[in-house]
């Protein structure tokens with residue numbers, strides 16, 4: 240799938256990201272509330288939460304663009320501003336990344352490359368790598384959202400960084416683009432880099448992320464692997480007499496509950512269910528493994544919170560943030 244490596248196949252050491260008791264208040268509004276988690280190198284970590292949960296604010300604190308009210312966010316044990324070689328350490332593409340509309344994608348990257356002392360050849364290499372070589376000469380103002388995302392990704396990779404921080408990189412990508420992104424992120428993490436990717440949909444990252452961190456209302460609600468979140472898959476079975484099968488399963492020490500159209504059985508071993516049904520003389524009309532519905536799980540965990548669209552007054556839990564803006568200590572962009 241990859242015609243070339245991001246760094247000639249070089250192995251990266253990554254850097255651990257440590258978010259420790261991190262909080263951010265905007266006036267009386269708590270956007271991020273005592274968050275603690277770590278992000279390990281060599282893995283893709285999904286940073287999830289509904290709109291307004293505090294993902295971007297957390298990433299901005301990690302990148303030194305917003306000052307925490309309390310707590311810390313470090314990259315390899317250092318705050319962003321204390322890094323010796325920021326461009327070679329962290330590449331970021333934040334949601335609000337804007338490119339000058341009149342300048343071509345290639346020129347954008349060339350300006351950034353020149354500032355970082357990198358050759359123009361690196362720019363073409365990256366445009367090729369993110370799949371927009373043909374668009375390189377077009378003005379960025381005419382780019383689709385998906386092309387802007389790819390340009391942001393190229394910009395983030397310019398310095399061949401150990402850590403990649405991407406805010407909603409799948410936004411605006413078509414299904415083929417999302418598939419491409421999944422492979423790309425997995426490849427980058429496979430090189431040993433630390434990859435942190437935010438999203439407001441668990442189902443979007445479930446195939447890519449090794450770990451997920453889920454927040455709601457600025458607070459941690461769950462972290463772990465996707466498999467841990469899903470739990471052990473259960474068996475779903477349809478038969479002519481569900482109650483009799485529940486009884487027969489109970490005798491075999493297997494718990495089952497009736498559900499719409501069949502039974503949910505607390506085992507992922509389909510043979511057990513089939514054998515018990517056979518001994519009970521019951522026909523099997525359907526027998527499948529059923530994993531937890533991640534979309535529903537995400538909704539349950541985050542309680543459907545969306546602080547950007549509530550009608551509650553400012554300052555209320557769940558209410559919109561006041562208009563106050565935080566002092567931004569650096570320029571937001573993809574070339575961090």
Ligand SMILES: Nc1ncnc2c1ncn2[C@@H]1O[C@H](COP(=O)(O)OP(=O)(O)OP(=O)(O)O)[C@@H](O)[C@H]1O
Nearest residue numbers: 265270290291292293294295296546560563564565
């Ligand atoms: N500079 C600011 N001043 C005031 N409120 C802010 C500021 N930045 C963010 N907020 C508020 O903090 C909350 C968290 O915002 P944030 O952008 O971090 O959420 P998010 O999880 O990234 O959401 P989205 O997916 O919509 O981008 C929101 O209610 C937002 O309105």
